[in-house]
Amino acid sequence: MEKRTARLTLLIDPQKKQIFEEICAAQDLTPSQVVRKLIRQYIIDNAGSRELPEWLKAAGKAGD
Secondary structure: OOOOOOOOOOOOHHHHHHHHHHHHHHHOOOOHHHHHHHHHHHHHOOOOOOOHHHHHHHHEEEEE
8 A cells, every 4th residue: 555645736727627526526535536546547557567566456456
């Protein structure tokens, strides 16, 4: 499991941000939870031959 956190800052269109936050709230998720999930899945899908930590592979299989 991840032990530390790092900040990632991004710029997004205000309308997209509002819609994204509304959808997250409707699913009882925070925007951070959703972005972390998207990043994990992106890494799994695009890692190529790179060896991934077991906890990251397991998170992808569990649909986390």
